[in-house]
Structure formats: structure tokens, C-alpha cells
Amino acid sequence: MLLAINTADARPIYVQIMDEVRRGLVLGTLKPEDALPSVRQLAADLRVNPNTVAQAYRELEREGVVYVRRGQGTFITDASTNGTERRALARGVAERALVDAHRNGIGADELVDAIREVADTHTKGDS
Amino acid sequence: MSTQALHSTPPTPRWQAVAREQFRAVGVAVRPEATLLAVLIATLSVLALVAIFRARQNPAHNPSLDLQPEMLIPAIFLALLVPLSIWKSEEPSRRSYHWSMPVDRGVHTLTKNTSGWVWLMIAMVAFLLWGLLLALITGGDLGVERGQAIPAWRWIHPFVAATIGYLLASAIVLASDHPWRWFAGIVLGFVLLTNILRASELNDLARGLQSLWSGNWGLEVALTGSTEVPTEVTRRDGTTMIRLIDRPDFHAWIRAALLWLGIGTAGVVAAAYRHQER
């Protein structure tokens, strides 16, 4: 599981891990009943404090995104939460974009227009 | 969680295990020097045997190697060097590995030091047995001097003398980063000071200091086992004179030996328990 963790991100590390799981779900790289790596494995791979990984898993379990099978590990739930996950991810991306925009003195409306412009250019480029 | 922790403190190692390990580790530490010494002794033995058997070509000569406690005298000098070998690359400024072990520091240092002593004694016994072998090969006397059996205490004496030397040297090696400076310094200082005192006509002080070495309770008596006794000697021209000759003296020796064993032990214990930090 490839995760990008940035300690200078406004989100605490455990939230970043949760977002990465959500990203996997939305992209389809993580499907229901897929096993997440063990806390030990993920912590060692990312060089992250195991407590942080454990916290991320706990929060995901609390939100119903994953469940724990005793003695076997953590798995993605069957429930199709794709919709909520997509929206949550989109909001996350939007927040980060707005912060970036604000840093550059660009307002929300300006940003929305710019996004539409760039998106149109991309679709034109594709076709 | 803390109280649970206090109840389940990990065990510290058993002293027997530590003692055994230190004995083995010290053995590993002195192995290179011991090997060198063994090779040296073997070579000298071979040369001596060769010389003896060649000399026996002449029927008038019948040299042999006698077994006597005096052959262990060189071991006393060796005893001074053993502590250096045991504690090599572990001068006080580099001894923190030893001190960081989960055992009482003083006891730990004494354990290691005692292991060294045990190895020294083993080496001396081995050397004595080697001497016995050479004496048997060359048909020499076995523990006989002037027709009389050598008393038991004279066999013990070299071991005690080596122990005294070992203790004194250990105390210095344990306490100082530069033991050689102390060895040289003590010897030179002693010689210089006695001479200065004599030259300044402070004869009483000079004698007092001198007695540390050659007095009745002096280190020389403890190490050599003999005192200088005025003896009547007949010169070649028939006249007699009184000369001071070394004679083994049990009572003088046992007193001095016990004193210097005490001094050595006190020195080692003090050095072992002294808190040093670098």
C-alpha cells in the first residue's frame, strides 16, 4: 500500500492515513473484504509510530469503513460507502486548494472559474 | 501500569553466570599474550634441553634442570603485566561498557579482576608442571635443595608473591588511564626520594621510606620470601667474615606477605568501587 505522508500537512498523520484508505476505495484499488496491512507492517513500511496507525484504523472502524476480524486483521467493509467517501475526498482536495489559493491571494470564486477553465482545456486536449 | 511495572522488574543476571562469563571472556582477552608466552617458554625449553644434551657428550658434565620454586620468580614480573592485558583498551576513560552492565559496578570489576587472578594461578601451575616435566627428562632434582626437601611454604610463596604483584598492579591499572606512568613513577620516585633524603642527611626518614621495600615488613621480603641474615662465611684464604646473605625465612615472609596482600586487596577494592566518569 503506497501512502504519501507529509508531516507539514495541516492534517495529523492518522487523518492522512485515513484519507489514503479512502482514496484507495474511491479509485478501486481497495475493494470490500480486502485486507489492510497489519498495524506493524504499515507502521514499519511508513516509518510511522504504530500508535498513529492504530489510531487511523480505529477511526476508520468507528466510521464503518473497515472492520476487524479477530486474529485475522483489518478488512474493508462490504457496505458500499463509495458515495460518502468520494464526497469526503473531494472536500479534502477542495480545502487544500482553497488554502493554496488564499496563500496566493486568489478568492474562492476566482478559483472555481480557474478550475473550470483548466478542466475544459484538459478535456479539449484529450479529445 | 507503573505499579505493575515495579512488580515485574526484569531480572538482573545471576552472579554465577556473570562470574563464569567473565572468566571465559578474560581467557579470550589474554589469549594472544598467553600464546606468545607459551611459544617463548617452549623455545627456551628446547634450547635448554639441546644445550644440556650437548653438554652431556662430555661424561664429566652432567647438567640437569632442577625443579625448584625459584623457577617461578619470573612469574612475579608477569603478574604485573596481566592486569594490563585484561583491561587493554579499557582504560577508565573507555570503560563505560563494563560499567553499563546491569550488575553492581564494584562487584563486577572485582569479578573480572579475580578472573584474571585465577588465570594467572592456572598459568603458574601449568608452568610448574612444565618444569617438573623438564626436570624428569633431564634427570634433575625434584624439590630438593642441598639434600633436603624444600619446605611446603616455599612452593606456595611464588603464588602468593605473584598475587601481591597482581593486586598492586591491578589497583594502578583500575585507577589510572596511564598505568605505565604510575609504575615508572612509583619506582623512580621511591629511588629518588630515598636518595634525596639520604643526601639531605635525613637518615631516619630515608630508612623509614627504605623499610617499605627492604624492611622486616617490606615488599621485598613479601616477594622474595627471604631476609638478609648475617652469616659467617669462610673466604678462600681461611679467614671468616660476616656477610648478609639471603635466607628463606618463613616467619618474616608470612608477616610481610599478609601485610602486602592486605594492602593490595585494599587498593584493588578501593579502585574497583571508586566512581569514575569520563
Place this chain on the structure above:
Amino acid sequence: MASVLPTHLGDGPFAVATQALNKRFGRDTALAGVDLQVPEGAVYVLVGPNGAGKTTTLRTLLDLVRADSGTAEVFGMNPRTNGPSVRAQVGYVPERHDWGYGWMRVGRLLEHHATYFPTWDRDYAERLARAFDLRLDRKFGKLSKGQARRVQLAMALAHRPRLLILDEPTDGLDPVMRDETLGLLVEHITETPTTVLISTHLVHEVDRLADHLGVMRDGKLTAQLRRDELHRMLRRYRADVPEGWSGVPGLNGTVVRRSGIGREIQWSVWGEEAEVTRHLVSAGATVRDAAPLTLEDAAIALLSRKD
């Protein structure tokens, strides 16, 4: 507005707790009142310039150094009077790499070390020896700095101690080995309930691992706090300021670092984001950004703070 950096961590339980440790070596003051607090189970990173007193503090915990005054406790025990019990629970990697019997072969040295720690895990030791690529038949004294370091790390981890005291543990290791070491350390923490106290200059390596930070300077801890509190309270603010800008009086004492280009100024400020932003805005600035800092940047900011 809280202008003082936190230096104490509340009530514990603490694996390590010192109070007012003072130590002088001749004329040098090494420790000037150290109140180190390492909670049980924490990964505590200690940073500071050379000579700040980090190594001296760590050595006090093992009774290799005796403080002139003050107290120290490791799991509630005094390292001076209860030395063996304390040291039995500690895995120590010292600053110096020649710590160990130079004339002994590595394999033999590991066995020697194992004798002293009844909790030595033989299988784990073998695994560590393989992971660290240890040359068991080489004399310890003949190893390079990095190779010796790896032996010391194996020695410290193999008996699964309750407390790991690591003084520059990755010093001398090449980048690949440093990364490996951190991975092994994380695995170790997951397998064994451990408190880790690391003193290091390579702060970025332990950024994701640390949950506590201690900043030491001139023999004192100028800051000691939890990582999440640091993440929340120390931010880098970027703002445009108008002509004739004269500073923000309300932020006195909390500004840790200040830099800027033209009329855009950057401060690292300690305080609640909402409050700091308010102060900046009311002084006429337009706050563009309030970003948290990496552990390394935070440490640099806190260390370069002029009191």
C-alpha cells in the same frame, strides 16, 4: 496569550523523570537544571546543539555520570542506588562507537552481552544480526563506525528492554542502513511495549515516529511537549503587511522566528491559530497561510529562538 513554551508534561506515568539535574565538569556547566519527562510508551526525541547536555543527561540515567544535584528516576527507581535494576531494563546505544570489547569477535560479544540480560531473545538476536548484516567473526575493534553502530543496535534491541536510550543511533550509517534501522525500530516497538528516548541530529528521520519532543540548549530543556500539541500550536504564518508596518505588539514573546521578502513576512509563532491570526489581522496584516512545521523545521525554529 501563552508566551511560554511548555516544559513539563503533566502527571505521567513516566518511564524517565528527572528534576533539576545539575552537573559541572570542571568549569563547564553541562546540566543547568534538567527536568526531563518521558512518558511510558512514548517515542521521545531529544534535540539540541552539540554540548547542550543531551548525552550527559542520558548517561545520568545509567549512572555513568552522577549529577551534582537533582534527582533522576527510571521507572520509579534511582539509577544511582538501584543501578543494576535500572540498567537491566535499558537498551543503550551510546554516542561513541567503540563501546564494547574491541579484542572480542562480534559473535562472541553478542553472547557476552546476552549473559547479562536474561530476557535476551536468541531468535530475535539472530534476525537482527541478519537484518543488520553483522559480520560475526570480525573483531569488534576492527569494525568501521557504521558496522560497530549496527552491532550496538542489535545489542540494545535483542533483550527487548522496556526503555531504549539511543544516542545518535544512526550516526555513521549509510542512508540505506539508516532507513532499515528505522524500520527495524518501528517493528521492535510494535512487538515490544517500549519507551524510546532518542537523541538525534537527524530529526527528519524520526519525524513520523516521534510523539514527544524535547529541545535542549545550554544544559536546560527550553521546550518539552507532545508532538500533536507542537503540530497544532507552532505554525508558520505568511502574511502581507502594509506600508509602514511596525510589528505586532500582541505577539511579543511568542514569535519564534521571522523572515520575509518584501512586504510578505513569515513568522513561526507559538499560539492558538485563531488568536494569532486575529492579532496579525488586527495589526493590519493579511494572513495568507498558517502551516504546521515538520519536526525538523520546528526544532530549528525553537532552537534558534532568541530569549
